Each structure stands twice: as C-alpha cells, then as structure tokens.
Amino acid sequence: MSRRDRDLFGLALLALTLAAYHGIWSAGFVYEDASWMPFLTLQGPMDALRAWPWALAGLVGHGAPSAYHAVSLIAHLLNGYLFWRLLMKWSEPVAWIAASLYLLHPIQVESVAYITGGREVVAVTYVLLALTAGTARLSAPWRVLLVVLAMAGAVAVKSSAAVVVLLVPYVLFVAWEWEVAFAVIPFMLLALASVLWVHAQHVMELAVGGSIQILGPDTFYNAGLTCAALVRYLLLVILPAGFSVDHDWRGLSLALPLSAAAFVAVLCYAGWLLFSRLPALLVAIGWIALALLPRFVIQQEDVLNEHQMFLPLLAVWVLIGIGLTEGYAALLQSGRLPTHA
Amino acid sequence: MSRLTGGLALVALALLTASRVAVWQSDVTLWADAVQTAPFKPRPVLNLAAALINQGDLDAAQQLVVRAMALADARTGYEHLEGRALAYSHQAVIELRRGDRVSAFAHLSGALTSGVPAVLALCLQFHCRPDGDPIYGGTK
Numbered sequence: 001m002s003r004r005d006r007d008l009f010g011l012a013l014l015a016l017t018l019a020a021y022h023g024i025w026s027a028g029f030v031y032e033d034a035s036w037m038p039f040l041t042l043q044g045p046m047d048a049l050r051a052w053p054w055a056l057a058g059l060v061g062h063g064a065p066s067a068y069h070a071v072s073l074i075a076h077l078l079n080g081y082l083f084w085r086l087l088m089k090w091s092e093p094v095a096w097i098a099a100s101l102y103l104l105h106p107i108q109v110e111s112v113a114y115i116t117g118g119r120e121v122v123a124v125t126y127v128l129l130a131l132t133a134g135t136a137r138l139s140a141p142w143r144v145l146l147v148v149l150a151m152a153g154a155v156a157v158k159s160s161a162a163v164v165v166l167l168v169p170y171v172l173f174v175a176w177e178w179e180v181a182f183a184v185i186p187f188m189l190l191a192l193a194s195v196l197w198v199h200a201q202h203v204m205e206l207a208v209g210g211s212i213q214i215l216g217p218d219t220f221y222n223a224g225l226t227c228a229a230l231v232r233y234l235l236l237v238i239l240p241a242g243f244s245v246d247h248d249w250r251g252l253s254l255a256l257p258l259s260a261a262a263f264v265a266v267l268c269y270a271g272w273l274l275f276s277r278l279p280a281l282l283v284a285i286g287w288i289a290l291a292l293l294p295r296f297v298i299q300q301e302d303v304l305n306e307h308q309m310f311l312p313l314l315a316v317w318v319l320i321g322i323g324l325t326e327g328y329a330a331l332l333q334s335g336r337l338p339t340h341a
Numbered sequence: 342m343s344r345l346t347g348g349l350a351l352v353a354l355a356l357l358t359a360s361r362v363a364v365w366q367s368d369v370t371l372w373a374d375a376v377q378t379a380p381f382k383p384r385p386v387l388n389l390a391a392a393l394i395n396q397g398d399l400d401a402a403q404q405l406v407v408r409a410m411a412l413a414d415a416r417t418g419y420e421h422l423e424g425r426a427l428a429y430s431h432q433a434v435i436e437l438r439r440g441d442r443v444s445a446f447a448h449l450s451g452a453l454t455s456g457v458p459a460v461l462a463l464c465l466q467f468h469c470r471p472d473g474d475p476i477y478g479g480t481k
Binding site: 012013016017019020021022023024026027028030031100101104105106108109110113114240242243244245246247248250251328 | 363
C-alpha cells in the first residue's frame with residue numbers, strides 16, 4: 001500500500017469510528033457510573049497514575065458525562081493506532097484488518113460507550129504502550145523502564161489488568177525480546193504482589209458474602225459458564241447480533257456450559273496440533289487463556305461481561321486478520337479471483 | 342473489488358456499532374435492551390424498574406418489580422437472594438414516592454429478611470446515594 005493510500009485509509013477509519021460513536025456525546029451516566037465515579041477522581045497524590053485521564057476530563061468538562069466519554073474515545077483511537085503500529089512490524093494487511101475490527105466492531109461498544117467500561121480501554125492503552133516500548137529500538141534499560149511504567153499504569157487503572165504480568169512477558173518472549181522479558185518479570189511479580197496485598201481483604205469479604213468464589217465447590221460449573229460466555233462472544237464476533245450488558249448465563253441448562261468447556265478444550269488441542277503450521281493460532285489462544293485466567297480462579301456471580309473481553313479480543317482481531325489475509329492469498333493462488341482485484 | 346467488499350463490511354460494522362451506542366444513551370434504553378436479551382433474568386428487569394422509578398413512571402416500574410420477584414423465585418443462590426432483596430427495596434422506594442411510608446417500611450423489612458449481608462450492602466449502595474436520591478443518579 002502506498003503512503004497516500006495508507007493515509008487515506010487511516011483517515012477513513014478515523015472518520016468511520018467517530019461517526020459510529022457519535023451517540024456518546026449525548027449519552028449520560030448509566031448503570032454503575034455513579035458508583036465508580038470516586039474511583040475515577042483524584043483523592044490523593046497516589047491516585048494520579050490511575051485517575052489522571054478522568055480527573056483531567058472532569059476539570060475540562062466540569063463533570064459533564066461527555067468529557068468522560070471523550071477519555072474513552074480518545075483512548076480507543078489511540079489504541080487502534082498503537083495496535084496497527086505494532087502489527088505493521090509483522091504484516092501490513094493483518095495490521096489494517098485487525099485495527100479496523102478493533103475500532104469498529106460493535107462488541108467493543110460496552111467498553112467505549114460506557115464510562116466505567118472506559119477503564120478497560122485505558123488499561124489496554126497501557127498494555128499496548130508496554131508492548132510498543134518492549135519492541136522499540138531503544139537500549140534495554142530504557143525499554144525495561146518504559147515497560148514497567150506502562151504496566152504499572154495498566155494495573156493501577158484496573159486490578160484485573162494484573163494479568164499483564166503474564167501477558168507482556170509472554171508476547172515479548174514470542175517476539176524474541178528475551179532480554180527485556182526476563183528483566184521485566186521481577187517488577188511484574190512485585191506489581192502482582194501489591195495488587196494481591198491491596199485487594200486481599202476486599203476479595204475475602206466478597207467471598208464470605210457469596211458473590212465471588214475462589215476455587216470452591218462450584219468451580220467446574222462456573223468454569224463451564226465462563227467457557228459458554230467465551231464461545232458466545234466468539235460467535236458474536238462473527239455474527240454481531242444479540243449483545244447485552246447482562247447476559248443470562250445462569251439460566252442455561254447444564255449441557256451448554258459442559259459443551260462449551262469441551263469445545264474450548266478441543267480448540268486448545270487443535271491449536272497445539274497446528275502449532276507448526278499456524279504458530280499464530282497457538283500464540284492467540286495463549287493470549288486469550290492468560291487474559292481470562294483470573295476469571296477461572298476467582299469466579300464471580302457475573303460470569304463474564306462483554307467489556308471484560310476487551311483485552312482478550314485483541315488476539316481474535318489478529319487471528320481474523322491472518323485468516324482473511326491467508327484465505328485471500330489462497331484464493332488468488334488458486335485462480336478463483338482475478339489478480340488485478 | 343476486494344477493497345469495495347472490505348469497505349462495505351467496515352461501513353456495516355460502523356452502522357451496527359452506532360446502533361449499539363444508541364442503547365447506551367440512558368439507563369432506560371440500556372436495561373430495556375437487556376430485558377429483551379435476557380427476559381428471564383431478574384436483574385435486568387429490576388434495573389429497568391429502577392430507571393423507570395427515576396423517570397417517575399411508578400406504575401410501569403411496579404409491574405416490573407412484581408415480574409422480577411417471580412423471576413427471582415425461580416432462581417437459586419445469589420441471584421435468588423439479590424433478586425428478592427432488590428425487588429423488595431425497589432417496591433419500598435415506589436411506596437415512598439407515593440407517600441406511603443407504612444408500606445415502604447414493610448417492604449424494607451422484606452428486603453432485610455431476604456438477603457445475606459453482601460446483598461443488603463448492595464441494596465444500600467443502590468438506594469442511599471450521598472446526594473440523598475433513593476435511586477442512583479436520579480432526580481426527585
């Protein structure tokens with residue numbers, strides 16, 4: 001793609017995303033926004049790393065919801081650019097397809113159009129910044145420092161983003177950035193320990209209240225429900241109809257979660273078998289599994305919401321990009337498509 | 342041709358996204374959509390009831406609370422407790438708005454007897470905002 005085509009396509013993508021999300025400017029605070037607002041404001045200097053985007057929005061917008069929506073949309077656009085830039089190092093068609101899907105797929109709406117869900121978007125900004133820094137052409141100490149800072153930002157914004165402790169070194173290993181990956185691990189373990197320390201009491205309170213369970217008697221049933229949710233969201237990616245802020249997972253008959261768990265197990269096994277031919281498939285499955293790992297260990301009444309798929313879905317966008325690119329190339333080779341197309 | 346197909350697919354995705362963004366305009370639009378997707382789950386029905394109380398549509402809210410109580414009774418575990426406790430406390434708010442404090446007190450007592458501490462804490466969080474509004478984010 002020429003530089004001019006690239007600019008034009010980038011601008012078209014920007015315009016389409018802004019048009020798709022134009023409704024957020026008239027949207028108000030909804031659902032748990034009121035409860036989460038204190039978390040999104042500066043209450044002390046220690047909150048700066050976590051809350052600065054929303055605190056700034058609150059100052060500029062005088063508390064209007066549109067200002068907080070702007071944080072999510074700006075972060076979403078920035079993420080699209082960072083995601084595209086990271087993938088461009090590998091494959092241009094995959095980068096364009098994955099970034100387009102990331103920006104425009106309706107399954108992303110729960111994160112981008114919901115102020116509280118915006119924490120997912122900002123956490124992913126930090127994750128992508130960490131990966132960008134980890135693969136940048138800088139000296140190793142600088143890269144380690146920037147990766148650690150970005151990771152700290154992600155964990156501060158959303159405790160469940162502590163999975164980045166696993167995800168970022170995982171991707172850096174896959175990208176052969178071993179030096180940085182090894183150097184980052186002690187800092188990440190420190191971050192994980194601090195999250196556990198801060199939240200241990202809260203998690204125990206919720207566990208006693210019955211709203212969450214840490215490896216209890218219903219672990220396998222709950223894991224099956226999480227698999228059912230995962231399969232449902234993967235289907236929603238392909239057939240985007242039937243989104244909801246509150247899916248009825250516990251209304252499912254027992255057979256469905258069990259079938260979903262079996263399907264996920266078969267998918268993982270297929271990824272393992274296909275590793276030599278399609279290494280990206282196994283890498284993507286690894287990303288999704290690591291990103292969802294806390295959901296299997298600490299199980300909540302709310303099984304798995306759409307906005308909690310924001311981070312795992314990054315791998316799915318890449319996989320679709322690979323699938324479409326490889327499929328198109330195969331069709332061209334077979335002569336079923338005109339080569340000038 | 343491939344670019345045209347890709348472009349059309351992206352426009353279609355943008356349109357679907359725009360229609361989904363419209364659902365997130367307010368609590369009423371959000372929970373009305375959720376009730377359509379999960380008609381047998383108590384929480385979306387209760388949250389739609391709360392949004393309607395906020396709008397002052399007490400009759401419609403009451404019908405939903407009755408429906409939610411029946412749905413909660415068909416559930417087990419946390420969903421059952423949460424559904425019943427919230428249905429009682431929503432009904433209490435409806436009675437308070439109608440000026441019937443005696444009925445409201447009775448329903449709050451129902452909420453107290455139906456829940457575990459975490460569920461009751463949820464009810465308090467739901468109804469007792471610092472600004473004094475009984476339902477989050479709303480106006481009296």
